[in-house]
Amino acid sequence: MNSYRASLLWFAPFDGVAAQALYEQDGLLVVGPDAQGRQVVQAIGAWATLAPVYAHVPVTHFPGRIIAPGFVDLHVHFPQTNVIGSPASGLLPWLENYTFPEEKRFESPEYSAQAASFFIAELLRNGVTTALTFATSHAQSVDALFAEAQTQKMRMITGLCLMDRHAPADLLNRASPDGKFDAAEHSVLESEALINKWHGIDRLGYAITPRFAPTSTDAQMQGAGDLAARYPDVWIQSHVAENKDEIAWARQLFPKSRSYLATYADFGLMRERAVYAHCIHFDDDDRALMRDTGAAAAVSPTSNLFLGSGFFDYAGADRVGFQYGLASDVGGGTSFSPFHTMLGAYYVGREGQTKQGLSLSPQALWWQHTAGAARALGLGGQAGAAAVGNLLPGCEADFVVLNPQATPLLARKTAIASNLDELLFAMIVLGDDRLIEKTVISQAI
Numbered sequence: 001m002n003s004y005r006a007s008l009l010w011f012a013p014f015d016g017v018a019a020q021a022l023y024e025q026d027g028l029l030v031v032g033p034d035a036q037g038r039q040v041v042q043a044i045g046a047w048a049t050l051a052p053v054y055a056h057v058p059v060t061h062f063p064g065r066i067i068a069p070g071f072v073d074l075h076v077h078f079p080q081t082n083v084i085g086s087p088a089s090g091l092l093p094w095l096e097n098y099t100f101p102e103e104k105r106f107e108s109p110e111y112s113a114q115a116a117s118f119f120i121a122e123l124l125r126n127g128v129t130t131a132l133t134f135a136t137s138h139a140q141s142v143d144a145l146f147a148e149a150q151t152q153k154m155r156m157i158t159g160l161c162l163m164d165r166h167a168p169a170d171l172l173n174r175a176s177p178d179g180k181f182d183a184a185e186h187s188v189l190e191s192e193a194l195i196n197k198w199h200g201i202d203r204l205g206y207a208i209t210p211r212f213a214p215t216s217t218d219a220q221m222q223g224a225g226d227l228a229a230r231y232p233d234v235w236i237q238s239h240v241a242e243n244k245d246e247i248a249w250a251r252q253l254f255p256k257s258r259s260y261l262a263t264y265a266d267f268g269l270m271r272e273r274a275v276y277a278h279c280i281h282f283d284d285d286d287r288a289l290m291r292d293t294g295a296a297a298a299v300s301p302t303s304n305l306f307l308g309s310g311f312f313d314y315a316g317a318d319r320v321g322f323q324y325g326l327a328s329d330v331g332g333g334t335s336f337s338p339f340h341t342m343l344g345a346y347y348v349g350r351e352g353q354t355k356q357g358l359s360l361s362p363q364a365l366w367w368q369h370t371a372g373a374a375r376a377l378g379l380g381g382q383a384g385a386a387a388v389g390n391l392l393p394g395c396e397a398d399f400v401v402l403n404p405q406a407t408p409l410l411a412r413k414t415a416i417a418s419n420l421d422e423l424l425f426a427m428i429v430l431g432d433d434r435l436i437e438k439t440v441i442s443q444a445i
């Protein structure tokens, strides 16, 4: 066992209504193995109360620092690290002119491996310890990311990008070399082989990954849905309702479905553990479909602001009641830093001209990028599943050590914070990778 003395930030179990942060000015976090040998939180609370109980456990002291749960990035693209900051007149030209050309390079296992190691180092440097990540349509890119995550003992979920139409030929999934299976069938077989190779190994999980409906045929969508039914504990990830041109295109290609979102449901791709990026241009029937299927939205504010896609409607989501969490969506998104993403979410929530504007509380923003995002993934402590994104007893012990004195302005502003909300908001508005002094992955696998 190990213990850590610092100020502590974590969250009360979710009551279904509001995220409630807990804070201990002088706290002790005790970490040790559970029955399966995983390093989990054994105790958390006031140092004065816990220190005598755990007197035999070594202590690392971080004076003036705050320990908080590792961040959970609900949607990010590892092959798009180099795409950050590529300007375009909206999503579809951005995909065609910058994203697809870069993703072609992941045909090379060497290119994939160096990109994976940079990507994971960058996540950890920014305090992200769990991520649901897109790879490319090359199995080598999936292997490279899983291998690096396994080396770093990180909780990583990814999968083969399914695209069998409407993308450059060298990015489309291919028929099997012997010609027995067409591209749609072969892509599903490749996905299944990757599930068997990686899903549930150490801290790795597989996500069935149709890129978005416009780049899949009906046959591929159906194959992905059938696979999802056969593997109920793997994840599903895709994009939906990000941009009006994209929506018009999807409606043209799948006219029988009630809406763009409903297309996914019609092919069996909406259920718990299904995470859809963006979810901006929804009506209440779409929101109810999210709620009723247990799917979750990956809200991607810096991407939506950068590409000019629109504003996620928080009031609408809460009125109908579906799950969501925060995501960087690098490289449409402009930063790996959860602080930048939380600030972007505040801007998006505040926007009140195209929807109801509201002021998201700092506790809610932080929760959406930690315990809330974990809950959206089914990793919030649900029966039988691991728990991440929080530091309640039993949670996997991934955490960050924050230095609120990291910059002169942070030091000045956090020193005058008179309550927890002011302290959290100062870090959200002024923070970046400099605030993350250390990221600790406690697992001993």
Ligand code: GUN
Pocket: 077, 091, 095, 099, 211, 212, 239, 242, 303, 329, 332
């Ligand atoms: N829709 C389909 N592919 C993508 C992608 O790579 N990024 C974003 N933001 N939206 C998408």
Ligand code: ZN
Pocket: 075, 076, 077, 239, 277, 329, 332
């Ligand atoms: Zn995306």
